[in-house]
Amino acid sequence: MIYSFKIRLLTIVGLVALSLLIALGRSFQLQVLEGARLEKLAQSQHQRTVVLEPKRGRITDQKGRILAVSIPVKSLYANPRVIESVPETARVLSPHLGISYHKLKRRLTSKRSFIWLKRQIDPEQAKALEKLMPKGTGFVEEYRRYYPQRNAGGQMLGFTGIDSQGLEGLEYEYEPLLKGKPQGYIVEKEGTYRTVPLKGYPERPPEQFSLQLTLDSRIQHLTEKHLAQGVIEAQADRGTAIVMDSASGAILAVASYPGFDPNRYRQFSRAHFLNRAVTSGYEPGSTFKVITLSAALSEGLVSVDQNFDCENGEYKVGGHRIRDVKKHQQLSLLEVLKKSSNICAAKIGMRLTPHVFQDYIRRFGFGSKPGSGLAAEASGKLLPAKKWTSVDHASISFGQGILASPLQMLMAINVFANQGKLITPYTVEHAIDSTGKKLSELIQPGQKTPYQFGPKIPETVIEPQVSDLVRKFMISVTEKGGTARRAAIEGYEVAGKTGTSQVYDPRLGRYSKTQYVASFGGFVPANDPQISILVLIRNPRKSYYGGVVAAPIFRDIAQKTMMIQKVLPPPNEKTNPESIRVSHNG
Amino acid sequence: MDRLLQKIEKELINLSSESFSSKNIPFKSYKMEQTFFPNRASSLSGQFRWKYIPAVLWDGMQSFYTMMLLGFLITMGCLFYLWQWMNYRGIATDLDLLTKQHAAQVYQIELLEVEIDYLTRPKRLERLASGLMQLQPPEHPPRFVSLNQVSEIPE
Numbered sequence: 247m248i249y250s251f252k253i254r255l256l257t258i259v260g261l262v263a264l265s266l267l268i269a270l271g272r273s274f275q276l277q278v279l280e281g282a283r284l285e286k287l288a289q290s291q292h293q294r295t296v297v298l299e300p301k302r303g304r305i306t307d308q309k310g311r312i313l314a315v316s317i318p319v320k321s322l323y324a325n326p327r328v329i330e331s332v333p334e335t336a337r338v339l340s341p342h343l344g345i346s347y348h349k350l351k352r353r354l355t356s357k358r359s360f361i362w363l364k365r366q367i368d369p370e371q372a373k374a375l376e377k378l379m380p381k382g383t384g385f386v387e388e389y390r391r392y393y394p395q396r397n398a399g400g401q402m403l404g405f406t407g408i409d410s411q412g413l414e415g416l417e418y419e420y421e422p423l424l425k426g427k428p429q430g431y432i433v434e435k436e437g438t439y440r441t442v443p444l445k446g447y448p449e450r451p452p453e454q455f456s457l458q459l460t461l462d463s464r465i466q467h468l469t470e471k472h473l474a475q476g477v478i479e480a481q482a483d484r485g486t487a488i489v490m491d492s493a494s495g496a497i498l499a500v501a502s503y504p505g506f507d508p509n510r511y512r513q514f515s516r517a518h519f520l521n522r523a524v525t526s527g528y529e530p531g532s533t534f535k536v537i538t539l540s541a542a543l544s545e546g547l548v549s550v551d552q553n554f555d556c557e558n559g560e561y562k563v564g565g566h567r568i569r570d571v572k573k574h575q576q577l578s579l580l581e582v583l584k585k586s587s588n589i590c591a592a593k594i595g596m597r598l599t600p601h602v603f604q605d606y607i608r609r610f611g612f613g614s615k616p617g618s619g620l621a622a623e624a625s626g627k628l629l630p631a632k633k634w635t636s637v638d639h640a641s642i643s644f645g646q647g648i649l650a651s652p653l654q655m656l657m658a659i660n661v662f663a664n665q666g667k668l669i670t671p672y673t674v675e676h677a678i679d680s681t682g683k684k685l686s687e688l689i690q691p692g693q694k695t696p697y698q699f700g701p702k703i704p705e706t707v708i709e710p711q712v713s714d715l716v717r718k719f720m721i722s723v724t725e726k727g728g729t730a731r732r733a734a735i736e737g738y739e740v741a742g743k744t745g746t747s748q749v750y751d752p753r754l755g756r757y758s759k760t761q762y763v764a765s766f767g768g769f770v771p772a773n774d775p776q777i778s779i780l781v782l783i784r785n786p787r788k789s790y791y792g793g794v795v796a797a798p799i800f801r802d803i804a805q806k807t808m809m810i811q812k813v814l815p816p817p818n819e820k821t822n823p824e825s826i827r828v829s830h831n832g
Numbered sequence: 833m834d835r836l837l838q839k840i841e842k843e844l845i846n847l848s849s850e851s852f853s854s855k856n857i858p859f860k861s862y863k864m865e866q867t868f869f870p871n872r873a874s875s876l877s878g879q880f881r882w883k884y885i886p887a888v889l890w891d892g893m894q895s896f897y898t899m900m901l902l903g904f905l906i907t908m909g910c911l912f913y914l915w916q917w918m919n920y921r922g923i924a925t926d927l928d929l930l931t932k933q934h935a936a937q938v939y940q941i942e943l944l945e946v947e948i949d950y951l952t953r954p955k956r957l958e959r960l961a962s963g964l965m966q967l968q969p970p971e972h973p974p975r976f977v978s979l980n981q982v983s984e985i986p987e
Binding site: 395 | 955969970
C-alpha cells in the first residue's frame with residue numbers, strides 16, 4: 247500500500263518534473279536557439295521602420311529668393327494583380343492621366359505587382375484622381391523639383407531627373423550636398439493602426455544642405471534680357487554674359503542665350519543646357535592684348551613713352567600676314583590698346599620669350615579651371631611654349647591660337663580692377679544645413695577635398711603700378727577715338743577692351759572669313775571698380791566688331807546693375823566724396 | 833477493519849517521522865538550524881554563513897505580514913511602471929501627431945514662399961509694370977553730380 251503510494255507520488259512528481267523540463271526545453275529553444283530569428287519576426291509584426299527621405303535642399307540667390315525647391319507631390323501606381331477590371335480601370339483613369347486608353351490597358355495587364363501609372367502629378371490632378379481611385383491603384387508621395395524663376399539662370403542651376411537626382415548644372419555639381427541622407431526611426435503599431443515612435447526618433451530633420459548663391463535674380467534677369475536683345479539685334483547665333491563683383495569675385499549673373507526653362511527641360515535640346523560661360527572655349531581675340539601688354543610692362547620690355555611701328559596695317563611673320571582693321575603708322579603703348587592694333591600687339595608679345603609669356607598667361611588663370619563652383623568648367627587650351635612657332639607666338643599676342651572660357655577671360659580682365667590681383671570667382675556663398683547654420687567649408691564622408699564656399703584668397707599676378715597703367719589704357723578704349731565708345735556710360739568711367747576674333751573652321755582647316763566672336767570685357771566705375779562684366783556674341787551677322795555688337799550690351803547691363811547695386815556716379819571734384827557715395831552693400 | 837486502520841495510521845506516523853527527521857529535511861530554516869545545533873560554540877553562534885541567506889528568506893516567506901508587504905510593493909511597482917508606460921505612449925502619440933501637423937504647416941509655408949517668389953520674379957513684375965501701369969525701367973541712374981545740386985534743381 248505504502249509502496250504503491252510512493253510509486254504514485256513519484257510518478258506524479260516525475261510527470262510534473264518532465265512537463266517542467268519540456269517547458270524549460272521549449273523555452274530554451276525559443277529564447278536561445280531561435281531567439282534572434284523569432285525576435286525579428288515579432289518585431290516585424292508589431293514594429294516598423296519609418297524612413298524619413300531627406301527633401302532635396304533649396305537653392306536660393308543672395309537675397310534668399312528661391313531658385314530651386316522640392317515640393318511634395320503625388321505619384322500614381324497600380325498593382326495589376328489586384329485590379330478587378332482592367333478595361334474599366336483604364337477607362338476611368340485614361341482621361342485624367344492623359345494617357346490613351348489602349349496604352350493604359352496594355353500597361354495594366356502587366357504581370358508585375360507594382361507599376362507606375364504617372365509620376366509627380368499636379369496637385370489639382372491628384373485631387374481629382376483621389377475621388378476615383380479604382381481598386382488596385384494608389385498614391386505614393388514624392389518630391390518634385392520646381393524652379394520658380396523659370397528661365398533665369400537655367401544653365402547655371404541645371405535640373406534634376408524624375409528621381410530627384412541632379413543631372414546638369416549646380417544640381418549635378420552639388421548632388422551629394424543637396425540630396426542629403428535618409429534617416430530612419432522605429433515605431434510600434436497599435437491595435438488602432440496608430441503608430442508610436444519607439445527608438446531612434448530623430449531630434450532634427452535628416453541631414454541635407456541648401457545652397458545660397460551669389461547670384462542676384464534681378465541682375466540675372468536684366469543680364470538675360472539685354473543679352474537676348476543684343477543677340478537678336480546682331481542676328482547672332484548665341485551669346486554669353488557674366489557679371490561679377492570686382493572685389494570679391496562673387497558671380498552676380500551668368501547668362502547664355504538661348505536659354506531654357508529647367509521646369510520643362512525635356513522640351514529643349516541638349517545644346518540649350520550648356521552653361522557656355524564656363525564650358526565652351528573661344529579664342530579671346532583683342533581682349534587678350536591687355537595680358538600681352540601687362541606681361542611686357544612687368545618684364546620691363548616696353549615703356550609708356552615708347553612708340554611702335556604698326557607697319558601700315560600689314561606685317562609678315564613666319565610666312566603669314568598679320569593685318570590690322572585700320573592702317574596705323576606709329577602708335578604709343580596706350581594707342582596700341584586704344585586702336586587695338588594686332589601688329590603692334592604681336593611685336594610687343596614677341597619681345598617676351600615663349601616660356602616667360604606662357605608663364606604670365608598661366609598666372610592670369612588660363613590653362614586651368616577657374617574653380618568658381620560652376621559645373622563642367624573647361625580649363626581652355628594652351629599650346630606648350632616649346633611648340634610655339636613664330637606665328638603662334640605672334641597670334642597668341644593678340645588672342646588667337648589660345649582657347650579660353652569666357653569666365654577665364656573675365657577673371658583675367660578683373661586683375662586690372664584689383665591692382666594686379668587675380669580673384670577667383672565663386673558662385674556659392676555658403677551651404678546651409680538643416681538647422682539653418684551657414685557653412686563656408688564642408689567635408690562629406692569619403693570625400694578627399696572639402697567643399698569651400700565664399701571668397702578665396704587672391705593671388706598677385708602683376709605689380710599694382712603695371713595694373714594701374716593698363717587700367718588707364720583700358721579707360722581710353724571707351725573714350726573718344728577708342729574702339730568701344732558704345733560701352734561708355736554717362737557719369738562713369740568705364741575700363742574695358744573689345745575683342746573680335748575669327749572662328750577656326752575645322753572643315754576648311756583654317757579660320758573662317760564669315761564667322762566671328764565679338765566680345766567686350768571690362769569693369770566699372772574704372773577708378774573704384776565694383777562690377778566686372780564680359781559679353782560675348784557668337785557669329786553676329788549684322789556687324790562683327792566687339793565694339794559695335796558686344797559693347798552696347800555691356801553698357802546696358804552695367805548701367806542697370808549699378809542702379810541695383812546702388813553705385814552712384816562718382817562726385818565731381820567740388821563735392822565731398824563721402825556725401826554722395828553709397829556703398830553697394832547699402 | 834479497525835486493525836487495518838491502526839496499521840495505516842502507524843505506517844503514516846512512521847513515514848512522517850522518517851521523512852521529517854532532521855536528516856531527511858530537504859531544507860532547514862534559520863530557526864531550525866539554531867534548534868538542531870544547540871551545542872555550537874558560543875563564539876561561532878553569531879558567525880555569518882552563506883547558507884543562512886536562503887534560510888532567512890524562507891523564514892520571511894513563512895511570515896504573512898512580510899509576504900503581504902512584498903505583494904503590496906510589487907503591485908505598486910507594477911502600477912507605477914504601467915502608469916509611466918501609458919504616459920510615455922500618450923506623449924509619443926501626441927508628438928507624432930504634432931510632428932505631422934508641423935510638417936503640414938511647413939509644407940504650406942513653403943508653398944507660399946515658392947508662390948511669392950514665382951509671382952514676384954523680376955521678369956513678371958517688369959511685364960506687369962509695363963503692361964498694366966505703362967512703367968518702363970529707368971534708362972539712366974540718378975544723375976546727381978553732387979547732393980548740393982538737389983537744392984539747386986528748379987521746381
